[in-house]
Amino acid sequence: MTRTLCLMAQILVFSLLAIMSLTTHAQTRGPVQLEADTAEVSDADGLSIYRGNVVLTRDDTRITGDVMRVYTDSERELQRIEVEGNPATYRDIPLDGGAPRRAESPIMEYYAANPERIILRSGGRLWQGDNEVTGETITHFVAEGRTVADGSSAGGSGRVNVTVFPEQESEE
Secondary structure (H helix, E strand, O other): OHHHHHHHHHHHHHHHHHHHHHHHHHHOOOOOEEEOOEEEEEOOOOEEEEEEEEEEEEOOEEEEEEEEEEEEOOOOOEEEEEEEEEEEEEEEOOOOOOOOEEEEEEEEEEEOOOOOEEEEEOOEEEEEOOEEEEEOEEEEEOOOOEEEEEOOOOOOOOOOEEEOOOOOOOOO
C-alpha cells in the first residue's frame, strides 16, 4: 500500500512538472528582432514604425510587410503589430512540430496576448499544409487553434472558402 502511494505521488509530481514546463515555455518569449529599410522609434509613445522590406521574427514566428507599426507597453513588452503589405505575411511553427501555419493579407494585425491572435483584413488566406481558409476577414486564435472567418465585403464574393483534408493515418 505504501509503495503504491509512493508511486502515485511520483507520477503526480512528474505530471505537474511536465505541465509547469509547458506553461513556462508558452509564457517565455524570446526577443523581438526587426529588419527594415527605415525605422522610427518612439519609446515615449511605445510606437515604432518600420518601412521597406520589414521582417519581424520572434521565436518561431515571422511577420513581413511593407509598413509595420509595432506597439509596446511601458515595460517594452510587445502588445500588437499592424502590417500593410503586398501581401503582408505571417508564419508560425507549432510547438508540436506540425506543418507551419501561414497567412497572407494586404492588412494584418497581430496581438501578442489576451488572447494571442492574428487578424487578416481586406481579403486574407490562412493555411496549414493543404488545409486553407480564405475570406474578407479572418481571425485566428493561435493557442486555441481556432479560426473565425467572414466573407462580407462591398466588392467581394461575400463568401468564405474552407478546404480541409482528412488526416492521413500512418502505416506502421
